[in-house]
Amino acid sequence: MLCYKYANPYDHHQQIKLINSLILLNNESKLIQAANKIVAKVTDAGKEYKAGDTVITALQASSMDLRSGELTLIIGPSGSGKTTLLSLLGCVIYPSFGEVWIDGIKVNELSEKNLAQIRLKKIGFVFQKFNLIAPLTALENVMMPLILQGISDKEAKAKAAAALEKVGMGDRMKNLSNDLSGGQQQRVAIARALVTDPEMMLCDEPTASLDIKSVGIVMKELKTLATQGKAVAVVTHDTRLTPFADRIIYVIDGRISDKPIEEEIAIK
Ligand SMILES: Nc1ncnc2c1ncn2[C@@H]1O[C@H](COP(=O)(O)OP(=O)(O)OP(=O)(O)O)[C@@H](O)[C@H]1O
Numbered sequence: 001m002l003c004y005k006y007a008n009p010y011d012h013h014q015q016i017k018l019i020n021s022l023i024l025l026n027n028e029s030k031l032i033q034a035a036n037k038i039v040a041k042v043t044d045a046g047k048e049y050k051a052g053d054t055v056i057t058a059l060q061a062s063s064m065d066l067r068s069g070e071l072t073l074i075i076g077p078s079g080s081g082k083t084t085l086l087s088l089l090g091c092v093i094y095p096s097f098g099e100v101w102i103d104g105i106k107v108n109e110l111s112e113k114n115l116a117q118i119r120l121k122k123i124g125f126v127f128q129k130f131n132l133i134a135p136l137t138a139l140e141n142v143m144m145p146l147i148l149q150g151i152s153d154k155e156a157k158a159k160a161a162a163a164l165e166k167v168g169m170g171d172r173m174k175n176l177s178n179d180l181s182g183g184q185q186q187r188v189a190i191a192r193a194l195v196t197d198p199e200m201m202l203c204d205e206p207t208a209s210l211d212i213k214s215v216g217i218v219m220k221e222l223k224t225l226a227t228q229g230k231a232v233a234v235v236t237h238d239t240r241l242t243p244f245a246d247r248i249i250y251v252i253d254g255r256i257s258d259k260p261i262e263e264e265i266a267i268k
């Protein structure tokens with residue numbers, strides 16, 4: 001009753017405005033949260049390989065995460081453990097110790113089959129050695145993950161063609177992958193990774209065989225994917241890529257660091 005007595009239309013209007021702006025603020029913070037959602041993380045995870053009596057530690061216990069909406073650059077010298085780290089995040093290998101989480105799922109104990117499903121659904125992986133299937137054309141290679149997802153041939157063909165156009169390979173779709181140059185194969189591998197529209201794009205040296213113009217095309221495309229909300233990680237030696245990074249993680253001697261390599265080496 002009191003409320004009615006003292007309420008006037010102006011106050012009521014102000015209240016609605018206030019409520020609306022609170023809803024907007026809330027939605028905005030939800031958007032910011034969504035933009036930075038952790039989609040993959042390693043917690044004290046590492047990898048050892050046994051060769052006879054010796055144990056090679058490819059990656060010591062490491063903790064890091066990948067967040068949606070960010071392009072993370074992973075930089076380090078040859079043999080430092082970059083591919084190993086990316087392979088853990090991409091569910092390509094199991095950790096020897098520690099935990100790997102993808103989208104809230106702990107993947108350590110999952111079967112090979114379940115791991116393959118996660119890779120197919122959530123992850124686009126560009127391998128350092130491309131891993132294209134030699135007897136197939138560029139188009140067929142890019143169609144492959146879609147076919148594995150059960151998408152019809154017609155739709156897969158259209159999507160694969162569009163992905164190849166994106167990386168400037170529209171005119172070489174019918175070529176067998178073996179007949180393509182290293183840089184062209186690399187671009188086909190990138191198209192194959194992005195064709196499924198995965199939550200995470202993990203790229204191992206995606207620009208190593210590319211000229212400066214193609215580096216620009218590929219990195220802009222990866223940056224756009226990050227801006228649209230994907231988590232993108234790029235392993236590289238190439239310091240030309242740093243302007244594209246939202247975050248840089250350094251790997252040296254099998255250890256992760258947030259300090260530049262030069263500083264790490266100077267400390268040692
Ligand atoms: N399957 C394996 N068996 C044995 N050792 C391995 C295996 N894979 C990687 N290693 C070793 O682990 C270390 C890290 O390898 P990794 O491939 O992660 O390095 P990298 O930083 O990606 O190097 P590059 O820049 O040359 O690609 C290296 O010493 C490598 O020889």
Ligand SMILES: [Mg+2]
Pocket residue numbers: 082083084128204
């Ligand atoms: Mg490597």
